[in-house]
Amino acid sequence: EDKVVxxxxxxxxxxGDTVTLNCSYEVTNFRSLLWYKQEKxxxxxxxxxxxxxxxxxxxxxxxxxxxxxxxxxxxxxxTQTGDSAVYLCAVIxxxxxxxxxxxxxxKLTVNP
Amino acid sequence: NAGVTQTPKFRVLxxxxxxxxxxxxxxNHEYMYWYRQDPGMGLRLIHYSVGxxxxxxxxxxxxxxxxxxxxxxxxxxxxxxAPSQTSVYFCASSSPRSGGFTDTQxxxxxxxxxxx
Numbered sequence: 297e298d299k300v301v302x303x304x305x306x307x308x309x310x311x312g313d314t315v316t317l318n319c320s321y322e323v324t325n326f327r328s329l330l331w332y333k334q335e336k337x338x339x340x341x342x343x344x345x346x347x348x349x350x351x352x353x354x355x356x357x358x359x360x361x362x363x364x365x366x367x368x369x370x371x372x373x374x375t376q377t378g379d380s381a382v383y384l385c386a387v388i389x390x391x392x393x394x395x396x397x398x399x400x401x402x403k404l405t406v407n408p
Numbered sequence: 409n410a411g412v413t414q415t416p417k418f419r420v421l422x423x424x425x426x427x428x429x430x431x432x433x434x435x436n437h438e439y440m441y442w443y444r445q446d447p448g449m450g451l452r453l454i455h456y457s458v459g460x461x462x463x464x465x466x467x468x469x470x471x472x473x474x475x476x477x478x479x480x481x482x483x484x485x486x487x488x489x490a491p492s493q494t495s496v497y498f499c500a501s502s503s504p505r506s507g508g509f510t511d512t513q514x515x516x517x518x519x520x521x522x523x524x
Contacts, residue, residue: 395453397453
């Protein structure tokens with residue numbers, strides 16, 4: 297059974313802190329890993345990672361994939377209250393029809 | 409472009425009632441998906457479609473039916489609603505790369521359904 301596990305499930309930090317969110321996976325046929333940010337409503341796309349060791353960056357957010365150890369991390373530096381959200385990790389699994397398997401998410405709360 | 413839209417935004421049903429959720433996308437995407445999101449469960453795939461006229465079961469298909477009669481629309485039906493179907497429902501769409509791979513999924517705003 298394809299599985300995506302995120303840790304921690306929740307995290308509370310103060311503004312300015314740096315956080316690292318983890319995503320590990322066990323899937324039959326990996327294609328890519330996606331990170332999403334979900335605030336009140338729909339998830340919004342952050343990154344797609346397909347190759348090991350190549351860091352993707354967007355402002356204070358960055359992410360990297362390790363296909364040997366089957367995990368990815370999402371880093372947020374100098375956190376702001378606007379970073380408070382649930383961060384979702386998902387893996388695209390190849391097959392007859394591709395599918396997206398989601399983790400349960402990490403709820404990040406950034407306090408002023 | 410409106411992106412992915414969902415109708416309705418909120419709905420309250422009584423057990424045994426039926427309803428249809430509508431998802432529409434204007435990005436000409438081939439793939440469309442229906443998810444449900446429950447507290448502590450993440451997003452779970454109900455059904456999906458890889459093209460007009462085709463549908464397939466996801467992780468939690470029981471109690472739901474879908475139809476994709478037009479490329480831009482994906483309907484999710486509940487024939488006889490149950491309290492266990494109380495959830496937030498998200499629709500998403502994506503465009504496959506060459507080789508038929510899915511890519512980044514774009515999500516609708518969600519429908520909050522309560523079944524009493």
